[in-house]
Amino acid sequence: MDNHKIDKIIDKHNGEASSLIQVLLGIQSENHWLPNEALKRVSEKLRVPLTRIQHIVTFYKAFSLVPKGRHEVHICMGTACHVRGATRVLDTVQDLTGIKPGETDLDLKFSLDTVNCLGCCALGPVMEVDGKTHGKMSPVQTADVLKNYK
Amino acid sequence: MSELLLQIDGKEVKATEGMTVLEAAQSAGISIPTLCHHEKLDPFGGCRICIVEVESGGWTKLVVSCVYPVEKDLVVTTRSEKVDRIRKTIVELLMAHALDSPELQDLAQEYGAERDRFEKDASFCIHCGLCVRYCAEVKKKNAVGFVDRGINKEISFIPEIASKECWNCKECFPLCPTSALQAAFVLTKALWS
Ligand code: SF4
Numbered sequence: 001m002d003n004h005k006i007d008k009i010i011d012k013h014n015g016e017a018s019s020l021i022q023v024l025l026g027i028q029s030e031n032h033w034l035p036n037e038a039l040k041r042v043s044e045k046l047r048v049p050l051t052r053i054q055h056i057v058t059f060y061k062a063f064s065l066v067p068k069g070r071h072e073v074h075i076c077m078g079t080a081c082h083v084r085g086a087t088r089v090l091d092t093v094q095d096l097t098g099i100k101p102g103e104t105d106l107d108l109k110f111s112l113d114t115v116n117c118l119g120c121c122a123l124g125p126v127m128e129v130d131g132k133t134h135g136k137m138s139p140v141q142t143a144d145v146l147k148n149y150k
Numbered sequence: 151m152s153e154l155l156l157q158i159d160g161k162e163v164k165a166t167e168g169m170t171v172l173e174a175a176q177s178a179g180i181s182i183p184t185l186c187h188h189e190k191l192d193p194f195g196g197c198r199i200c201i202v203e204v205e206s207g208g209w210t211k212l213v214v215s216c217v218y219p220v221e222k223d224l225v226v227t228t229r230s231e232k233v234d235r236i237r238k239t240i241v242e243l244l245m246a247h248a249l250d251s252p253e254l255q256d257l258a259q260e261y262g263a264e265r266d267r268f269e270k271d272a273s274f275c276i277h278c279g280l281c282v283r284y285c286a287e288v289k290k291k292n293a294v295g296f297v298d299r300g301i302n303k304e305i306s307f308i309p310e311i312a313s314k315e316c317w318n319c320k321e322c323f324p325l326c327p328t329s330a331l332q333a334a335f336v337l338t339k340a341l342w343s
């Protein structure tokens with residue numbers, strides 16, 4: 001990610017230090033991860049010490065300090081999804097992508113993570129891809145959904 | 151700032167509004183144990199070892215004296231069975247991380263803490279934040295900070311800043327109640343050079 005793009009995100013928030021988290025979220029969503037260079041740029045522009053930025057980006061799970069795939073897959077492992085077969089959905093995704101929760105594939109296509117509740121238990125088992133919710137997943141449907149992502 | 155009177159361990163103590171209970175006690179020569187407190191730094195309230203009992207308006211409660219502001223007619227008890235028991239547990243918990251810290255050993259002796267009450271997790275850092283806050287507040291260099299959270303929280307040097315600033319400063323080293331800080335610094339140096 002080049003400085004120009006980072007600066008644009010910073011400018012959108014008027015370069016205010018109080019918008020630090022918003023700026024970081026902006027970079028995260030555009031770039032899928034936060035490279036060290038980006039953190040340094042944000043630190044200089046917003047005049048926030050790097051130590052503080054590091055504390056924040058390691059605190060919240062929404063931030064990633066390693067490259068993430070173009071598509072982020074979240075499988076809900078909450079109680080309701082669990083009893084409705086979330087493990088089978090997870091197994092299917094692992095088989096198809098070859099990655100485990102917390103990992104990213106070599107082509108940077110998918111990142112996989114489990115979550116503990118997405119708040120729509122009636123739809124369980126739930127899989128979320130890039131923020132879009134796919135409910136009542138069976139292994140076959142899971143495979144069908146993943147095919148749509150390039 | 152108005153003056154007020156409070157009672158600490160049965161002694162009348164004069165204090166100024168805005169002072170903490172710890173400061174008031176210290177000004178009267180009454181000692182309360184501390185680990186994360188430093189007079190040059192903002193109150194932090196991280197270690198909880200300075201806990202005391204206070205009575206105000208007929209209620210007794212436990213408060214952390216290094217962040218609790220003085221009140222008129224407050225009755226403070228710096229040692230009681232309850233306070234001692236809590237301090238004992240705090241020391242036992244901290245010793246799971248840094249068994250050989252001399253400061254913790256002294257406290258352990260004072261409060262009868264058992265060395266092996268909790269399973270060891272020798273991370274050495276007790277998260278007092280003295281190094282982090284000293285670097286930020288006094289030296290304004292921000293060379294060392296915390297990363298991660300909960301049981302994974304640890305201190306981390308920013309190599310680019312540390313390589314420029316730390317070598318000639320190292321003022322935080324003697325503040326650390328354990329040896330975690332120096333170890334982290336040596337490690338950063340080794341990895342960076
Ligand atoms: S390294 Fe030492 S001074 Fe720094 S937070 Fe940990 S225990 Fe405190």
Ligand code: FES
Pocket residue numbers: 183184185186187194195196197198199200201214215216217
């Ligand atoms: S000295 Fe008060 S909480 Fe640490």
